[in-house]
């Protein structure tokens with residue numbers, strides 16, 4: 001990497017603003033998957049050992065520029081503190097005088113977790129005033145939030161203009177491993193895309209079609225494609241204004257000779273809940289009042305076969321609402337197929353995909369679990385990540 005890392009700067013006694021991606025899955029006010037917290041520990045521990053005053057900043061969820069009680073980082077501070085075996089203080093704001101007073105009383109090696117940076121409208125707008133307010137808190141900026149590196153926000157990009165800016169160890173490791181896997185991909189090369197962030201992720205398919213041999217579509221993303229095929233999808237997730245784009249991808253895949261797989265069946269539910277009534281239907285038979293919350297067994301079988309014949313698989317986005325057991329089968333089948341495919345290099349990306357693989361107890365059997373979903377997809381597309389570009393060159 002041609003960017004400076006935390007090893008290239010002296011942090012002893014310095015106030016360090018360290019952006020991490022603690023956008024972790026939560027359940028009943030508790031952290032339900034701590035993959036992203038664990039992944040940030042090497043950088044945090046290093047800063048502590050070096051005697052820095054460590055300010056940690058992160059977003060959680062999408063509060064749209066205002067304080068949302070359920071999206072406070074308090075439970076994350078608690079979990080981080082347990083993992084480090086060390087006190088982690090948490091502030092109720094992310095900048096300003098109250099935060100400065102807390103910083104003034106910090107000792108070397110102390111950790112302060114700032115409140116959710118997305119509680120402020122300036123964060124996602126990358127407002128220079130907010131970026132400066134973050135920069136005023138610290139002497140050095142460290143970006144270890146690979147999962148948010150595709151966002152040009154005040155705490156991921158803007159702040160880097162005002163104080164020395166370097167990468168953390170997780171950022172460095174992610175870029176290194178993903179870069180190596182993609183520099184000369186082993187073939188057949190398969191991408192699996194699912195999840196719920198349809199607007200964000202559908203665009204990456206354009207570039208992926210230039211690179212992969214097989215593309216498997218699942219999760220909430222699939223139903224915009226199913227609709228584009230001319231089928232009714234009931235109440236399933238739909239991005240109305242992406243239907244034409246989905247059609248164009250189907251044509252492009254044909255022209256490029258890429259095998260594009262879409263669900264042939266689905267598990268539908270009469271409600272978005274853990275105890276909904278469910279049934280398996282062919283994809284062209286989704287009832288009007290129902291919604292598809294998982295791929296069906298025939299689809300899972302086909303996806304398994306493709307995975308087992310692949311040499312490199314990148315996967316982002318669960319195949320269904322795996323958080324509910326009734327809709328976890330499709331995601332589990334794909335995870336199991338990857339675990340069984342010993343000759344296949346498997347890269348899983350995304351906060352929720354990583355949580356799924358962890359939940360099934362299959363994490364150890366994957367070649368690499370990336371903390372970034374959208375970020376890893378954009379990186380694999382060949383796009384420059386703003387959170388990386390903004391860091392100081394070596």
Ligand SMILES: Nc1ncnc2c1ncn2[C@@H]1O[C@H](COP(=O)(O)OP(=O)(O)O)[C@@H](O)[C@H]1O
Pocket residue numbers: 194195196197198218219220221237292293294316317318319320321322323349350351352353354372373374
């Ligand atoms: N058919 C579906 N309908 C609605 N939501 C879905 C569907 N399939 C998967 N999801 C949801 O997608 C979410 C994860 O999406 P996303 O954030 O894009 O993935 P990742 O975090 O792995 O990058 C999960 O919480 C899951 O419940």
Ligand SMILES: O=C(OP(=O)(O)O)[C@H](O)COP(=O)(O)O
Pocket residue numbers: 021023061062147148151197200349350351352371372373374375
């Ligand atoms: O969870 C994240 O991405 P992911 O769901 O693609 O893994 C990152 O924290 C980015 O969050 P965002 O998509 O709300 O900017």
Ligand SMILES: [Mg+2]
Pocket residue numbers: 350351352353373
């Ligand atoms: Mg996610």
